[in-house]
Amino acid sequence: MTSNTAFIGRQPVLNRNQQLIGYELLFRPSSDALGVGKHSELQADTDVLVNTLNNMGTSWLIGNKLAFINVGEAMLNSEFLELLPPRRIILDLSPRITPSNELLSRARHLRSMGFGIALDDFSFESQAAAFLELANYVKLDIQNQDATRFQMQAARLRSYPLIRIAERVETHAQFHLCKELGMDGFQGYYFAKPETLAAKVIHPAFSNTLELLNLLRMDADIRDIEHVLKRDVALSYKLLRYVNSAAAGLNTAISSFSHAVTVLGYQKLYRWLTLLLVTASDDNNAPPALQKTAVTRGRFMELLGLVQGEPHDFNDNLFIVGLFSLLDVLFDMPMDKIIEHLQLPAPVSDALLHGRGPMSHYLRLARACEDGQLDGVPQLCEQLGLSSAQLNEAHISALAWVEELGL
Missing domain, CATH: 3.20.20.450 (EAL domain)
Known part of the structure; x- marks a missing residue:
């Protein structure tokens, strides 16, 4: 990006x-x-x-x-x-x-x-x-x-x-x-x-856009497409914005990346990506630290939800909350101005805009771990019913996952 x-x-x-x-x-x-x-x-x-x-x-x-x-x-x-x-x-x-x-x-x-x-x-x-x-x-x-x-x-x-x-x-x-x-x-x-x-205009990585096009050409499993989307904050943001625009008249919020792909369909997604490819960056070096932090945060929160036995859609939304929680910094704009263009589920919007709701607890915990504000971590873990071992394991797994992505 x-x-x-x-x-x-x-x-x-x-x-x-x-x-x-x-x-x-x-x-x-x-x-x-x-x-x-x-x-x-x-x-x-x-x-x-x-x-x-x-x-x-x-x-x-x-x-x-x-x-x-x-x-x-x-x-x-x-x-x-x-x-x-x-x-x-x-x-x-x-x-x-x-x-x-x-x-x-x-x-x-x-x-x-x-x-x-x-x-x-x-x-x-x-x-x-x-x-x-x-x-x-x-x-x-x-x-x-x-x-x-x-x-x-x-x-x-x-x-x-x-x-x-x-x-x-x-x-x-x-x-x-x-x-x-x-x-x-x-x-x-x-x-x-x-x-x-x-x-501030942000561009998805050229390599990620190209990989998605190849997956669509091969009629790949939707989980493989979702995997690529999850590692590029710009690409995932643009997709949700576009899907909500293209799906005008839908009375339901887009609840996950797989839902977004299903609503749009492979053919329309392929057309959109070919147009987007023109504006994608041809810089294949490691993306900026902020994007890496956003992807790590999203994966960390998703893993914490998995540990807690939360439903799949809830965990997918935890990933979105973490991934999008730095968009205000990436775009250099207020968060409310950015996400007003997205038809996000209410719990996601509440966490991003107001720091409230069940997902906000995971976001506060992820930020505390990143910032080294460890004094408040035990209390946040207690609120979520997490042990320190579970927290550390999820954090290490998230960091390793991002490294495996090459970010």
Whole structure:
């Protein structure tokens, strides 16, 4: 697993009443997400976009609003788009896209899936006019043309069933003109300068992703697939996020990795992994210490549950609690923001968020053993009915198991 920081530029998009309807999102792998006065040069970076939205989802970025995402020709053709939640995403097509029958067909397909289509920096003379019949939104750049031409373009668009947004509105005079022309929405420095948010993106190990693909090709036993998932915190987190998204409408929480694989199915899991493989790290060296600690903690807690004779699902959830208990550090985000994207069983959420419930006792014990806070260990063991010998044996077994994994 590798990690890097994604910086996200976010600029409000407003309606005629200056009420927020969404944000234009701009993604960069470093803090240059927002170039001063260079809005038109900013394009969504494919790798950062997909990883950020797959890791974090959209709710922490946009709440219940729309996300306008810059899309060039390569991104428009990318299957990565199909991993995003279509009802919340507006694909902001670049004016530099060269239309073709294939691209028009692709845009039509994405719209049928529920994605919105916006035409950025539009003019009737541009090549993007070929996409006009598919557009839900058209953006007119008030800085990129004189007032007369802007008025002509705006007037001509009134006959189309779409929302007209004036972008790069920077002065009161420009805002007043846009309102007089009956523009439906606005975006620009006059209302709010873009703000930069940051999120840490974590990548699953390339080798683990490849191993899972091979297992699926061989139609391997689900236990072998579960074994690989358990040793990669990034991969398991992404899978549970994706399954909960793909399984929208299910009224049951995903209770284990095997349950997640069963719900998704081998074919869909294989497709998802092939897309994920593009963003997996090609670094086959030992992962960072934090990931090793998370995997060890999960296995340690799972073994303690086995000693106690807990049910299989309970022990599997103990592993998830331990594995995910360091996600806030790995993502550099509050735990509640991370796991709100997962439909986790209530006992798992309670342990991770509030430190309560039966699984929280195992988590406190595992942390105490890791931190060397041994004064409290006897009391925690007594609460769980564990002897010191059982504790030590489980801890040693967990450490040995992780070493055998090559972590």
